[in-house]
Every structure is written in C-alpha cells, then in structure tokens.
Amino acid sequence: MKDVKAEIQDKLKELTVSALKKAVDEGVLNLAKIPDFNIEVPQAEAHGDFAANVAMVAAREAKMPPRKIAEIIKERMETTGTGVERIEVAGPGFINFYLSPTWAHGVIPVILNEGDAYGRQDIGKGKKVQVEFVSANPTGPMHMGNARGAALGDALASVLEMAGYDVTREFYINDAGNQIENFGLSLEARYLELLGYEGRIPEGGYHGEDIKDHMRELIEKEGDRFLHVDPAERRAYFIEYALKKNIDRMKRDLENFGVYFDVWFSERSLHNEGKVQEVIRLLTERGYTYEKDGALWFKATEFGVPKDEVLVRQNGVPTYFASDIAYHKDKFDRGFEWVIDIWGADHHGHVPRMKGALAALGYDPEKLTVIIMQLVRLYRNGEIARMSKRTGRAVTLADLVEEVGKDAARFFFNLRGADTHLDFDLDLAVKQSEENPVYYVQYAHARIASIFRQAAEQGAAVPEVRDVPAGDLDRLLSMLTQDTEVQLINKLADFPGEIRVAASTLSPYRIANYTLELAAAFHSFYNVCRVLTGDPDLTTARLMLVKAVQQVLRNAFRILGISAPERM
C-alpha cells in the first residue's frame, strides 16, 4: 500500500506550494490561486531526481517569465530535513530537485515487509468490476485472437485487483443462436459422411477436422443408431455432446494458459429464463422498438447510432444483439458497478448500439467500458495464415502453448497495447523461443535465486526486517550508493505508480514493460556489484536489495501470469 516515490513527490509538491504561497503573500508574485502543476521525473538524469513545472504553468497569469518565477519560488523553498540536496532552475523554467542518493532506500524494507502485497493500491476502493473476455464461440477450438484476449484480459483483471478493485473474471458462452444451428448441421453432415452416406455442410458451417473427430468418437461409442432418429432430435443430441466436449476443452486449454474464470455464463440460460424476452418487452414498453418487414427493431438511431438494429427476426428468433442486451442488463443486475468487455476489432461496430440499448433501459452506459483489441495476424512460412476456424487449419491456443510455451506467449501478447495490430510470426516465435524477452526477465529472477542458494551454503542469510534495529537498517542500506544500486532501488520504488497507471489506463502491457526495465536494472547491477562479498554488512545490505528485486519481479509476474523460475 505504501508508495515511497509518491510520498516524496507529495512532499516536494507541498514544499513548492508553500514557497509559492509565501511569494504571493509577500506580493512578489501575482496569482489568484495555486496553479495545477505536477512533480515529474525528468528523463535526463542531469536534470535531477524530480522537477516541478509550476513556473511555466503560472507564467501567463503572473505575467512574468517562467525562469524568473522559478527563481522566486526557489529562493523561498524550505528544504531542511527533506532530503533535498539542492535545487536548480533550468531549461524553460523547470525547478529541478536533486535529492540525496539514498532517498528511495526506504523502499527496500517496505517491499520486504509487504511481500506479495507490495504494489497494491486502493484506487479501486473495493468497487465491484467484471471483466468479460475471450468468450470464444464454443463451436471449435480457440484461435490466436482468443489467446491474445485471454492474455490481455487476465492481466488486466489482475492489475485491477492490485489496484484495489473487486474483480470477477467472466466467460460468456455463445451456446445459442444461428452458429449453434450450423454447428449441429455440420456435425450431422460429418456423421452421415463417416457412415458412408451423403452429408452436406451448410453455408456458414464448420469444416474443421474437430467436427469429424467428434463424430468419429461418437460413432465408436454409439454406432450408427442416429441414422434412424429424427434429424432435429439427433442434431440436438450431437450439439449437446460436442458442446460439452468443446467447453471442457476450452476450460482445459485456458487453464494450461494460466487463465481461470470465476463465472462461465451461458447465453442459452438467458433464453431459458426468459431474460431475452423480458428485455425485448422492456424496450418495447419504453417505446424504443417498432415493427417493420415482419421484424422487431430497436431505435438505435435515437442514441446516435447510424442505423436501427433488428432485435427479433422475421422468423421470430431473437438476434445475437437481443441476447447481448439481456446479458449486459443481467451483469448490472448482478451488482457490478463497472463492466469491462474485451472484444475483437471486428466487433467494434457493436459498441455504440450496446451502449445505446443500456441507455434505453435506464442504465448508465458510462459504466460499460469496451476495450477493442486489434486482431492478430498470423504468419506462417512467411505468409499470412487464415485464422478462420472453419478452414480447420488455424493454429489454436493449445498449439500455441505447446509450441511457444505459456510464459513466452503470455508475455509476448502483454508486451503491447490492445490497440496495436499484432503480427505474430509463428515460425519466428518458435524458433526464437530461446531469445524471447520473457527469458530475460525470468533469468533475473533465477539469478537471484541462485545467489540465495550460494548464500545459504556460506551461511549468509537475509535478516527479517523486523529483527533489525531501525538505526542499523538505515546504516546498512546507506551502503548501497553505487550508480547501479541507486538506479535499481529507484526502479523498485516505481512499481506502485506503475500499478496505478496501468489500472487507470487499462494498460496491463505497462507491467510487462516494467519487468523488462527492472530486469535490465538488475542485470546491470549484477555485472558491477557482487552480492556475496567479504564485508558482512555490505553483503547483508545487498541481500536485502536483491530479495526486494525478486519480490517485485514475482509480483509483476503474477499479474502477467508467467512463472518465476528458481533455475534456468
């Protein structure tokens, strides 16, 4: 919960504000109110540890050059006992703060004390949020797009948990509608074919090998008895049979990918419980529907959507849209205060009408956030590979895990934002698995584990922080003054802030990038500083440092769903 860096920034801001107030009181500076400014970290080290942009922000109102304002504030800054070593005015008017190199050292005991909880924040304040992701059609195996969605959604859910939200992971099973009809017809066609009869897969049906496999297996178990069963009846049986197999397999594949859902929500249950009919009735009651061409339409245009949408087809069957409205209504009725959906880019047109429908029902559309994830383009043998599961040739999530590995795949997907169009070169990913960046970050963890094994042999151990007298702790940690040590410690102090930003911008990829930076800082340190030295105090201090690094790596890995190996 503690954020050493944010505390320093707050303190510097307070110092700056009071200096500025003083100047105003003295009449040297003419400002009606304190301007909105921030304490940021300069990208160039030479510019200090922190910098305030207050002078530039205030320049217009104060009618004074920014550098002059900065000087005025600087002269009135009260820095005794704050760790600030010097202050300089630079560039267009930045006030740069140079702190004692040990300003962040206090983060080490914080990390060691908080352990797995280090980085946890409370910006969510326990708010109930649902993250719905993957939600792949249960008509076949999951593809690369689903894999990306799984990696992204799970990491996002974890980031939100770390940020203090009460998160539920949910998978929506599309076990109703047209595609299920086609699924049944496809299964039936294969069944007939396998028994030497003529079968025809309908337009929009499924041609994959998995459909055949299902029926082959069924024939082994139950023979040809369905030849004489009423077609509608046998299709229903085939659907039940294959759907269960597919869903079980999806659960298994996702678990192998390290993704676990709290809720598997069936679309069919919405129909069975009359919730689809109810939502259609409600929309009609509220005057947002009309009949045309024998179908029932939703007046989406009243909500800024380009065209109205069909809710119930001419044949009386509700559309996917209708059940999706019922589904989202149900989400809010279950008490979620915030609902996040992760959809593929091919569904983005669905967003405004979904929000429109929620508004029509009297729900706040702002409480629904839809993350549009750009599609994965798969390359194989240097060519674009079609990902349609209907060709039966697509690389599945299970293939990916087997070929590339869970850790590499999950890390790779979370290295980029949802916005990026992702080209996944399968050959390259497989071939370069040894060079995959995931090994870089995991190696840092394994190296630290190795140090501890070595330390144990030598009888050196990391002391429990609570066993070390406070004065002693400061003395030990203040020995860590080499550049690589200071940089590494500063990086550790960044973690809580990274969690906050990743959560508030819904960008778990930041955490992956952070692990790369932290690992880089550690590897640099490792090549310069020996941990196990002849000096017991220095050894203890460095053991605490690398223990803290290992802890933060683990916390980040947990979010990303990758393992923390003890050896590599």
Added chain:
RNA sequence: GCGCCCGUAGCUCAGCUGGACAGAGCAACGGACUUCUAAUCCGUGGGUCAGAGGUUCGAAUCCCCUCGGGCGCGCCA
C-alpha cells in the same frame, strides 16, 4: 462513401495520459567469464516521430485536413 484503430531507427515496439537534446529490444560491429548462472553486461552506428496546418511558454503526444494500412457498416456473431 461513412465510422473505429494504427503509421516513431533496417525489423518489432516504448514514449509515464503536453515537458527540457526522441528511447529499448532484435539485427550489424567492437569489447567483458580463474569471482554469486555470459539466457548477462559495456560500447559504436542508425530516425524529416507518414505529410501539411492549428492550439500552447512547449506537441511524437491534443484538434483539423491529406496520404497509406487494418477492421467494421448483415433479419451473422
């Protein structure tokens, strides 16, 4: 045609939600293992931030337009 996303080094991408000279990895080249794992480190070269305007003290970042790529615009999901 209209809407959404993207365009940063040879390649893949960051760029802290407007800050001080644009960064990293891969690829190329040159160095570092009798010491806790060299799956590592250190160094060198490389960019008109697609293009043109605008807002601002200040723009890769925000707004408008153009060009290029992806995806949508179904009584499919």
